[in-house]
Amino acid sequence: MLKIAYLDGLRLRRAILAGSRSIIVNADELNAINVFPVPDGDTGTNMASTAKSIAVSLNGVLHKDVGSVLRQAARSALEGARGNSGAILAQFLQGLAHELGSEMRIGAKRLAQAAVSAAAKTKAALTSPRDGTILTVLDDWACALCESASHSDDILNVFLSGFEAAKASLERTRYILPEMRKAGVVDAGAKGFVHFLDGMADLLKLGKHGIRRLASESGRLAAGFRERMVSALIPAHPSSALPETGDPEGPRFCTEALVQGSAASLDSIRDGLASMGNSVVVAGDEEMMRIHVHSDKPAAVFDFLESIGSVEQHKVDDMELQRRLAARLDSSPGKKPFTIVTDTGCDLPTAFMLEHGIIQVPALITIDGITRPDGPALDLGTMHARMEKDPGFNLSTSQPTDAAFGRAFSLALSYADEALYIGLTSAMSGTFQAGKRVAEAFGGRIRCLDSKSITAGQGALVAFAAGLAESGTFIDEALPVLDEKSGRTELFVAIKDLRSLIRSGRLHGIKSLVLRKFGLKPLLGTDRTGKAESRGLYIGERNGVPALFAKIRKLISKGRAESVHIVHVAARKEAEKLAALCRTCAGSTIRIHVSDMGPLLASIGWLGAVGIAILPRK
Numbered sequence: 001m002l003k004i005a006y007l008d009g010l011r012l013r014r015a016i017l018a019g020s021r022s023i024i025v026n027a028d029e030l031n032a033i034n035v036f037p038v039p040d041g042d043t044g045t046n047m048a049s050t051a052k053s054i055a056v057s058l059n060g061v062l063h064k065d066v067g068s069v070l071r072q073a074a075r076s077a078l079e080g081a082r083g084n085s086g087a088i089l090a091q092f093l094q095g096l097a098h099e100l101g102s103e104m105r106i107g108a109k110r111l112a113q114a115a116v117s118a119a120a121k122t123k124a125a126l127t128s129p130r131d132g133t134i135l136t137v138l139d140d141w142a143c144a145l146c147e148s149a150s151h152s153d154d155i156l157n158v159f160l161s162g163f164e165a166a167k168a169s170l171e172r173t174r175y176i177l178p179e180m181r182k183a184g185v186v187d188a189g190a191k192g193f194v195h196f197l198d199g200m201a202d203l204l205k206l207g208k209h210g211i212r213r214l215a216s217e218s219g220r221l222a223a224g225f226r227e228r229m230v231s232a233l234i235p236a237h238p239s240s241a242l243p244e245t246g247d248p249e250g251p252r253f254c255t256e257a258l259v260q261g262s263a264a265s266l267d268s269i270r271d272g273l274a275s276m277g278n279s280v281v282v283a284g285d286e287e288m289m290r291i292h293v294h295s296d297k298p299a300a301v302f303d304f305l306e307s308i309g310s311v312e313q314h315k316v317d318d319m320e321l322q323r324r325l326a327a328r329l330d331s332s333p334g335k336k337p338f339t340i341v342t343d344t345g346c347d348l349p350t351a352f353m354l355e356h357g358i359i360q361v362p363a364l365i366t367i368d369g370i371t372r373p374d375g376p377a378l379d380l381g382t383m384h385a386r387m388e389k390d391p392g393f394n395l396s397t398s399q400p401t402d403a404a405f406g407r408a409f410s411l412a413l414s415y416a417d418e419a420l421y422i423g424l425t426s427a428m429s430g431t432f433q434a435g436k437r438v439a440e441a442f443g444g445r446i447r448c449l450d451s452k453s454i455t456a457g458q459g460a461l462v463a464f465a466a467g468l469a470e471s472g473t474f475i476d477e478a479l480p481v482l483d484e485k486s487g488r489t490e491l492f493v494a495i496k497d498l499r500s501l502i503r504s505g506r507l508h509g510i511k512s513l514v515l516r517k518f519g520l521k522p523l524l525g526t527d528r529t530g531k532a533e534s535r536g537l538y539i540g541e542r543n544g545v546p547a548l549f550a551k552i553r554k555l556i557s558k559g560r561a562e563s564v565h566i567v568h569v570a571a572r573k574e575a576e577k578l579a580a581l582c583r584t585c586a587g588s589t590i591r592i593h594v595s596d597m598g599p600l601l602a603s604i605g606w607l608g609a610v611g612i613a614i615l616p617r618k
Contacts, residue, residue, distance in 0.1 A: 004155040004204065008105040009063040015200040016073055017058055020051035022199025023192055030192050031414075033185040036133065036177060037084060037279045038250065038294070038319050041326055041414065043188035046083030050090060051196075053080020065104040070097035078290045079258060082315075084279055085189035087256075087292040088122060088134055089196070091283030095121035098285075108158040112145035115162075127270050127280040132176025134189035140169035141197070156204050163194075163201050170194050251277045251294040253376055254317040255301045259289050262309035269308065276301055294319070299379040302372060316362075316376045317407075318354075325357045325415045338420050338447075338475040339412040340465055343400060343431055344374035345424030346451070346458040347567045349595040356466040357415070361408045363431065364398045365599045373404065374599055383599060384570040387607050391499070395603045399431040405438040409446050418475050421448045422462050422482070424600075425530030428454065447475055449482055452530035455601045456565035456613035457491035463593070464562055464615055489615050491525040492535050492551050494544030496571075496608030498522075523547060541608070545574050548612050549581045555614045556586040562615040564590060567597040569609040578612060 007015075023030075030044030057076030063069045074097040077090035095118030100106060106114070119138040123129045144165030148158040173187040174180055180187060255277070262269065266282050266289065273280045277295030284290055295301050298316045305311045328336065336357070343361045353360065362373035367386075372378055374397075386393050412419035421439060423432030432450050439446035451458040464485060468478045495501065498521070521544065525535040538547035555561055564582050568575035572594075579592050597605060605611070 003157075005153065006105045006107050007066060007111065007155060009065045009067075009069045012066050013058050013061065013063065013069045015203050016069070017055055018203035019196040019199040020055045020058075022195045022202075023051040024048045024055075026192075026195045030188045030195075033183070033191065034188040035183045035185060036130075036179045036187060036189075038254075039179075039183075039323070039326070041322065042083060042317075042411075043085045043192065045410065046081075046086040047089060047189070047192040049082045050077055050080055050086035053077060054093075056080075066106050067097070067101040067103050070100055073097070075288065078284050078288055079313075081283065081290045081292075082256065083254065084281055084292055085134065085192060087281040087283045087290045088125070088189060089193065090290050091122045091125045091281070092118050092138060092193075094284050095119070108145075108149040108153050108155045111155065112142070112149040112158065112162075115142035115145050118142070122283075125266075125270075125281055125283050127274045128278065130177065132173045132180065133187045134193050136173060136176070137166050137169045137187075137190040137193055141166040141193075159204060160201060163197050166194050166197055250319075251279075251296045252318065252320045253295055253298045254279075254315075254319050255291075255293050255295050255298040255377075256313070256315040257291045257302065257305055257311050258313040259291055259305050259309040259311055260287065262286050262289065264308040272304055273301065276304070298376045299382070302377055306370060311370075314372050314377050315407075316373065318376070321354055321357065321359070322411070324354065325411075328357060329415050336416055336469045337472060338418045338469050338478070339416040340462060340469060341408050341412050341419055341421045341435075341446075342458065342462045343424050343435065344598050344600050345429065345431060345454050346422070346462050347455045347595050347597050347601070348459040348463060348565070349593050352463065352593060352595075356463075356470070358462060358466060359408050359412050361400045361404050361435065363400050363600045365603075366394075366396045366398070368394055371398075373400075378599055380596055380599070383602075384607065387570075387602075395599065397600050397603055399429060399434050402434065402438050405435050406441070409439060409442055413442065413445055417445065419446050420465060420469075420475055420478070420482075421446055422451050422458070422465060423448065424458060425452050425454055425526060426450045427452070427526075427530035428532060447479060449479065449486060450530065451489075452487035452528070453489045453491055453526050453613070454530075455491070455493070455597055456567045456595075456611050457489040457526060459567075459593070459595070460489050460563060460565045460613045460615040461486055463565070485615065487528045487530065489526075489613050490552065490555055491611065491613045492548050493524045493567075493605055493609055493611035494538065494548050495522050495524060495605055496541055496544055496610075497606040500604055500606040523551070544608070544610050545578045545581070548578060548610060549585075552582075552612055552614050553585055555616065556582055556590065559586075560617060561586065561590065562617055564592045565613040565615075566592065566594045567601075567611045567613075568594075569597045569602045569605050569607055571608050571610050574608075574610050578610060582612075 027044035027048035031041045034041050034043040053076045054073050074093040077093045081087045081090040099114035099117050119142040123135050129135050141162050145162040148161035170186050170190050173190050270282045273293045277293045279294040281292040341359045344363045362375045364371050365374050421435050423435050426432040436448045439448050451461045520537045523535040527533045566575050575594050579594050
């Protein structure tokens with residue numbers, strides 16, 4: 001067998017690329033056994049996304065020194081880390097880089113010493129480290145390296161000894177934590193790390209004959225990822241071996257961010273995050289750190305992080321939604337023929353979205369120069385208070401990122417063979433076209449439909465599509481029906497406060513002066529093509545609801561409407577009054593949904609706005 005006296009930058013780079021490739025090609029297997037810390041079936045996707053970030057960074061780079069390779073791998077891992085497992089892998093590489101950052105080449109003993117230190121620092125990055133996870137395997141692997149290096153200077157021999165110890169340690173994780181014992185599986189994160197070691201071991205054993213082949217495969221994979229600009233894999237369906245329910249009592253949202261330039265210590269940050277949730281990982285250092293926490297209050301997490309440094313890559317995953325989608329996949333009778341993805345131009349009650357497994361892609365909201373994704377990352381109550389108290393409150397919006405679309409589409413395809421994206425009207429935003437472009441990377445499995453509406457109107461079409469999917473209608477049958485419905489939604493929004501329309505230039509000149517002078521307020525909506533249009537005027541701040549009801553009264557009488565969707569901006573009382581009028585007119589059997597108008601459209605409608613959408617039956 002080939003003997004290796006040292007590792008330099010070139011050899012280490014090839015080995016890391018091979019290890020990254022091994023994680024990526026085994027992602028589906030890792031998803032299928034993911035039960036800890038929550039059974040959301042995404043450990044493989046998260047580790048593979050992190051590995052892809054490393055591969056993209058190292059592909060084509062020819063650093064000759066070990067330190068440069070490790071620093072670059074660690075930085076790219078921190079920037080691209082996803083999930084608990086991805087953050088832990090990033091911290092491990094960061095620990096190695098900290099120990100070996102100035103080394104040109106390393107021998108077996110130096111590698112073993114650095115591995116022990118990196119494993120310890122990785123464990124310290126978690127507020128509540130648990131035995132029986134990837135942390136245990138890291139410890140056992142590092143200790144085995146030290147033991148082997150104490151009587152051998154052959155890196156290959158030492159590495160393979162450590163690899164065998166890691167595999168044995170992995171098998172023991174099957175019996176340590178109750179979650180793994182109950183499911184009869186090993187820890188998914190730990191197995192991902194063993195796959196990483198397996199790829200490296202294969203390359204080291206093959207020597208020069210295998211280097212070109214493995215490095216070439218890793219390079220192609222990394223290049224393809226960079227071209228598509230989609231940060232998530234398309235995973236296979238989660239295994240039915242997973243429990244149908246996770247921990248419904250635990251925090252709901254997996255919250256992540258990249259923080260740079262923090263003046264606070266890592267320990268103080270961990271303590272602060274521990275008061276907001278669990279599964280806390282703070283990987284990296286004060287210059288750059290990857291944050292991961294499970295919390296019910298993502299907005300508060302981001303408020304805290306923004307108080308200590310520059311925050312980027314905000315991400316919030318709804319673990320309860322993932323849990324319910326997984327339970328639905330394994331339940332009888334049958335599976336939904338397609339899942340539904342929309343964006344945050346669509347306003348529906350949160351409980352309805354959760355119940356029907358509807359996935360939302362967040363637009364970006366910028367408030368006072370700070371940008372976050374729409375949804376749980378923002379606190380609507382705080383935003384409404386700012387809108388009321390600060391006349392100069394600066395709120396702007398932009399379309400979702402390609403990465404956000406990629407994550408949502410990947411999640412959707414985890415639970416059905418196909419998915420339908422119903423987007424914000426393309427006549428008013430580039431969001432739909434952005435989603436359609438990203439969908440092309442998924443080989444025809446994501447179908448796209450322009451809602452030709454916004455807010456409650458988009459919500460009405462999405463809710464109708466959810467009903468079709470749950471009735472067993474296949475996507476090819478559903479699309480013509482939905483296409484016919486799109487653009488026919490009747491939408492009316494009563495604007496009470498004109499400030500946003502004036503400030504944005506949507507309402508200006510003589511028309512603005514006349515409306516303000518006579519106390520007139522506009523009714524807005526969309527036409528058949530999805531363009532904004534005026535739907536009339538009303539007078540007086542208290543007459544918005546009567547004016548809306550007058551517009552839709554005939555539309556909802558005698559069973560003419562599929563459903564009624566009402567939205568509002570800090571005007572719950574008025575919205576419920578409108579709902580009561582609709583029930584009186586249409587009868588108690590009609591489905592009426594009342595929800596907040598999200599920031600994307602609230603930035604136009606402003607405080608007091610109330611909207612209503614009617615989806616006609618024919």
